[in-house]
Amino acid sequence: MSAGKSTGRATLRAGRGAASGTQRVGKAARRMTYAQGAGRTGLGQLIELTAAHSAGDALVTAALAGTLFKLPVNEARGQVAIYLLITMIPFVVVAPFVGPVLDRFRSGRRFVMAGTLFGRGLLCFAMAAAIVPADVFTIFPAALAVLVLSKAYNVSRAAIMPSVLPADIALVTANARVALFALVAAGVAIPIGAGASTWLGAEWVLRGATVLFLLQGVLAVRLPRHVDSPDLEELDDEGEKRPPRWRTLLNVGPVVAAAMRANVAIRLHSGFLLFYLLFLVQDKNLPGLAPPVTIGVLAVAAGAGGLAGAAVASWVRNHSPQVIVLATLALTTVVTVVAAIMFNLWTAVAVALVAAFAQGLGKLALDAIVQREIGEEVRSSTFGVVEAFLQIAWVLGGLVGLLLSLFAGGRTGLAVMATVLAGSLGWLLARRRRRSDARDAKVKAARADRAPDAPDAPSSAGGERHSEEWIRPEPAGTTTAIVRRDDPPAEKRTRPLTNPHG
Template sequence: MAGAWDRVRRAGRGTARASRTAAGATVRAGQTVARGGRRVGQATRRLTYAQGAGRTGLGRLIELTAAHSAGDAFITVSLAGALFFGLPVGQARGQVALYLVITMVPFTVVAPFVGPVLDRFRSGRRYVMAGTLFARGLLCWGMASSVVYGDVLSLFPAALAVLVLSKAYNVSRAAIMPSVLPADITLVTANARVALFALVAAGGAAAASAGLTAWIGAEWVLRGAMVLFLICGVVAVRLPRHVDSPDTDEDEEAPAPGWRTWFQVGPVVGEAIRANAAIRIQAGFLVFFLLFLVQDKHLPGFAPEITIGLLAAAAGGGGLMGAAVASWARSHSPQLIVLATLALTTVTTIVAAFFFTLWTAVAVALVGAFAQGLGKLALDAIVQREIGEEVRSSTFGVVEALLQIAWVFGGLIGLMLSLFARGPAGFTVMAVVLALSLGWLLAGRRRRLRAKPVRLPATTDTKPLTNPF
């Protein structure tokens, strides 16, 4: 009997030693992960605060926008299953068409109302940005309840409100960029740095939220997004005070421009907006045309899941490449960058229309995302340079609205063509649209440059003639 008790005590001591060893290993693993996280955080901080960005507040704005993009990715992935997937192809087309039409509604609100409101309250931009983040956090909590109870009637309005608030944040963020710009960084480079970190954060958050949605459910991912947005709201309030610009008496008397801003942007900004709108039409077309082409098994090569993954990876990679090239192209004219991106998209689409395969479709997705990212960054720099601060938010509101409407229009084209057109025919239609847009913009640019008066140098003027375009 005593021997049995000795064996029990020895087994107990062995179990205790094993438990202590396992606990120690877990603690050490946790410490290793924590050290790795600190190193990554320190390296990220060095990148975001480089070239004086930490001194002016640009670094904080980059980090805030990256977290904001991660929260948007949480929302998008958690709601994707309820809105698009798991439905028959025919029913999915109707659901997507309804979503596209409804998506345009918020942007008719952004341009005439949100932009002028942001211009009116330039002295409180930090609080406006924080308000959009706090409101999205509360909406995420409401959407989580809608997902649990299957309440689509409340889910759609909340999702659209989140979309409007996200655009309002982007409009305000773009408007304050010149006030946090370091002396050694151009506007295109600063915009590219913000976009690059936002894309990386959104990509990581999308992957994490996909796994979490499958594991714990979409409602818990939305609740996690709520916490993230509330923290971001606090960070927004703590941005540097020079982000806010004081209101003047002239500003209080100025009328709210709204959609009238579209007619006052000038030829340079107007040209950049039209070029980006053409690129957005192609972007919306690609998303829905290729999606239903894959579902209808008209894009052979791999299983549908693998094909969609390849196209999504190409689009994500193209966006990252656009941000990286924008950082490099600091000395190039943003007007020429915009036209070059449209030309590149047009040529790629024409080639894919003649030689349509899975890999040319992947190439078009890559180049289209590259052009969309780089062209939008150049457009932001043009607006920030050409438009005065008193109507800059209104202008960005109009730009966001027009580009989103162009994307929806392209999506509807892709949706309709997917009903009866195969890949080559659909790409041919889009190639014609892009080629006509490019030809129209080049012709207008040529007329404008010919009509521009050239300053003749005086006798003592030794400076060479320059052309700002």
């Protein structure tokens, strides 16, 4: 009897200790998410919601890994290629359809985000019912719909970030906080989901994800009201209302376009590296360790690189996002060149780590550029286009990796990718230099043509006056803004649909 009581007391103490530890961890996480005014503006709530969203996606992935999307390393290259093409479907849907729909419902963004979460909860419930009878006609479409709604949530979340940004936090830092907590939540949820799937069955993991997504939908509705933006009327030059024009790559402006092209190159390299190294290991062309151990080491390196990218992004508060994007591309190029020259297991691990680091940091900087440069009326459409292009680049890189793994060794394949990266970097730097020279030439021409009898500009204007125009110097990397004297006041002018840098 006494032994039973002692065991019971020990179990009770262990339970209380675990509960106390969990409570302390929760309080510490709350202090981090709500720091620097994030709790006051709603950023802290958005971080927690996105972390829970990422955990839900991880549970779905763990549940489906043993049923529909299991991808062993010895699978035929043709089946891998089909898998890559399937992953493009959600992005093809998001870009032309979901982004414009989100832009049309700016005044109800909380409810749109909640709808994506409620929808995924219902889809998970349907997949749970279809797991035991192996009803692929239900599981497969539902899984793709879950991916589409997940990307719709990410697009909407990125679009509202400026609305919840505290004054003391830069956009890159805020995006990094969201990404860091999302990665940690997914990293915790995946082993839990995998263990529960093995012990209880995938259907119970999906039922748990159903409850989690439904709770998240309630939390999304409870986000601050200023997340919703009023539906503004867009006026043409004659003051008439005009229909919105959907954002395309051709009119996002040079700053966004350059950042997007750099990220496309980084994402192409990332997709290439994943499948190229995977099949090199399978074909035993990457000696040093046993193939399962090598794959594990590469996976750990990629995960560490992603976390490092999010952590570094939270520290670079005062650095230009454009410079960050180009720096990540330059770092990836240099490491790939070194790995191509001295190819072995550890240089392959280094290039995998740097590729994941550059992909994470470069994407966070790109998000900040889009959030800063693109008007609210088409921001979701722009993010939809960005996500689609990045996914297409990743798939193309994976297909190139599959093809080169058939006949090219490690040095040759990495040399090809290093050439692509170096060419992309050189082209982007040359275009940036030409834009800078053209901007300087315009400013000099405007100053040279200034009327000699024009009065000096007031010191508060921060620029020089030229007849009917004010020339205001802008920060490096942007175009000089021209404001005419006969323009209406700023509060009466509507925001242009196109990027002012375009």
